[in-house]
Amino acid sequence: MHLHHHPFCPHSRFIRLVLAEYGIEPDLVEQRVWERRPDFLALNPAGETPVIVEQQAPSVPGAAIIAEYLDETRGLALGDRRLLPNGPAERVEVRRLMAWFNDKMFLEVTDHLVRERIYKRYMKADQGGGPPDATVLRAARTNIRYHLKYIGWLAKARNWLAGERMSHADLAAAAHLSVADYLGDVPWDEDEDAKAWYARLKSRPTFRGLLNDSIPGMPASKTYADLDF
Template sequence: MQLYHHPFCQFSRMIRLALGEMGMDPELIEERVWERRPGFLMLDPAGQTPVLAEADGLVVPGGTVIAEYLDETYGHAMGDRRLLPAGREDRVEVRRLMAWFNEKFYFEVSEPLVREKVYKRYMPREAGGGPPDMPAIRAARANIRYHLHYIGWLLKTRNWLGGDRLTFADLAAAAHISCVDYLGDVPWGEDETAKIWYARIKSRPAFRPLLALSMAGMPPAACYADLDF
């Protein structure tokens, strides 16, 4: 199994967490999507990470599609550790929250911060690189606050975001937040319940490879790998 990813692709991080929780260790192939590498485009014409390639040649593109594929193909073997619950209402709730973080949080917070502070540093100017757009960064930093409060509100009546146990909802949220946390842009004093939830998930073994990441010329914030932040 191979996973084409980028260290700061939020959807790639979600799938890496899921594979870790499922006990799978794929070969990781870093892909800079702005380079439009022909070999990668042959796998996925959309040219977006992540892309999962099975040993038998099956190619599964996109974070949400990969998550569904992993559940359909390997989820039953996980028993009560399954990342997409068996119950109809529970599955709807987990999918709703995955969409919240993969769409709403992404567009309002993690995408502008990662684009402006990370990708533009490495992209050539003709591909969109250049200095960061500070108004976009300030807007994203403001937007994250109500997302943290929403996480805290959910956890008032649940053990995890999607219910009583860890699910794809938690992995999606943690994947996006981890990118922002690397950059030092999460105001952890905003909601103590959200902070405790993130400390729990970041302490899991599946999270360790993400905490070991470090981009050349851009070290992580001091709290990023600290389990007692």
């Protein structure tokens, strides 16, 4: 399996966590989506990461589609470690929260942080590169507070975000927080329940690949790889 991704794309990070929980080690192919490489556009005309490619199979684009594909092709073999529950009501809640983080939190927080602080460093002027927009960053840093509070509320009320078992919902939320945490933009002192939940995720062996990622010239925050904060 090949995973076309960017190390700091939160959707790619979500799929990397899912694959790690499934015990799958894909070949990672880094894509800079702003370059719009023809070979990559042939795999996903939308020009977005992540995309997985397996031999003699069509490419599978998009975090939500990949998550469903992996559950359909590998989920049953996981037994109690399956990331999508068996019951329809429970599945609805996992999917609802996965969409909350991969869609709503992305649009309100992580898309802005990643684009302004990371992608723009490598983009040419005609691709939208340049210095970060301070107004956009302020909005993202304001918005992350209520997402963190929501995560804390869920973590306090349940064993995991969507229920009794860890699921796609936890991995999606953790993937987005991990990017913001690298940049030092998570106000951890504002919600101890969210912080404790994230520490559980960050301590899992499947998280190590993400914690090893780095950006040249931009070191991670002090909390990023500290399992005890």
